[in-house]
Amino acid sequence: MSDVILGLVGVGRIGVMHANNIVALKDTLARRGVNIRLMLTDVATDHARSVAAGLGAEFVPSVGELLESGIDGLVIATGTATHPELIRAGVDAGIPVFCEKPVALNVADALPVLDYIRENNGVVQIGHQRRFDAGYVEARRAYQAGELGWIHSLRAVTCDMAPPPIAFLATSGGLFRDCSVHDFDILRWLTGREIVEVYAKGSNNGDPGIGEAGDVDTALALITFDDGTVGTVSASRYNGAGHDVRLEVQGSTGSVMVGLDEKTAVSSAEHGVTFPQGNPHQTFAERFDQAYRSEMVAFVELVMGERGNPCTPEDAVAASRVADAAQESLASGVAVKVALKVSS
Incomplete structure (x- = not known):
């Protein structure tokens, strides 16, 4: 059985939802010969430790340590203002990135991020869950x-x-x-x-x-x-x-x-x-519960090289x-x- 390790940054409402969905994939992926593991971090360290403990995930003190830990994919669920920096960090680490929409606070700020992704052959999936x-x-x-x-x-x-x-x-x-x-x-x-x-x-x-x-x-x-x-x-x-x-x-x-x-x-x-x-x-979380789950399955498949990118940064910026x-x-x-x- 092969391991797929996802690192998650941000454990607010949407981050906790993604964390739960990742952990819930364990049995499904096990039947495909994949052992899914989750590592997470947040500046609210006490809360992040608590979330990790409740999910059987591993808490990591910082984004830098998370990226150096050998994760196979990065999930970004932080505030919009932090998205460009974290996307670049994931691209620099050479791993696929999932980032909640939008790419940046505005289109002007997003365009250099698109260029950076292309220039460095990055793979970034943006979270528009309705596609699922x-x-x-x-x-x-x-x-x-x-x-x-x-x-x-x-x-x-x-x-x-x-x-x-x-x-x-x-x-x-x-x-x-x-x-x-x-x-x-x-x-x-x-x-x-x-x-x-x-x-x-x-x-x-x-x-x-x-x-x-x-x-x-x-x-x-x-x-x-x-x-x-x-x-x-x-x-x-x-x-x-x-x-x-x-x-x-x-x-x-x-x-x-x-x-x-x-x-x-x-x-x-x-x-x-x-x-x-x-x-x-x-709420939107209830309305799109299954879509969010399917979206995360798609990202895992993207990490494993089993599918193409279902929502590119260019799509999101458009x-x-x-x-x-x-x-x-x-x-x-x-x-x-x-x-x-x-x-x-």
Whole structure:
């Protein structure tokens, strides 16, 4: 049996989730002759030690020691501002890197990172977990198989039950960058086309502090693809019915909707219709639990050389460019062309 040792940096909410998912792979990978091991570190050493002990993982005092320990892959789950430095460190160590989105705080800061990865033959997978969600995968398959005909409309929705702390929103870059970037990525991935123009509007009817922090609590973007196809991307911080993530793909011969199941956070106004009857998802972690697990399986397979990169840094930066254009349109009130260049 061969060992695959993953090193993880950052044990906040998303880092703990990834750590749990890595450890949970043990039995599955053992059947493939692989022994998965986890080593982790965080500047919050006491918390990191506790997490490691609870998972049967190994705590390492620093990132430098983690990279020198012989790990086969690096998982980055720290704050966005630290991503460029840690990505470069992983590339310098000559190992595959998994990094939560985005690559950097903004596109300008991300471009030198892309150059560095390319110049040093780095392998970096960015965490856009929706690419591993069964519904999105099926919608993409149906479209590519010709079952929907040509697409005439796309409608993407991402709504949280309640907003995160104002302190987070003040540094998130805005609703489109923080939230809708996932929709922009999945729309590019599903259609295989580029988004070339965005026109956005937003509103603030909830906590005034969100507006004071420079953000909106609800927004809508009209997007245009390079073949002229149109779509909408909507997002909200206030969706008390539940965490609602859906995508409607309407084609000339068929239509599909991702996220339409017993836990969909909507109710029918039609007489006698009781669907859906399940309890709605409460958070993104619950909604995409299996997708996050599958994403980490993909990274392990990438580390083992068994698959290609399912989400490149170039993919992530392309989605961020659309989010930037949406934020610019939101501020200016006019449609904004999306810059398609992805290198500095």
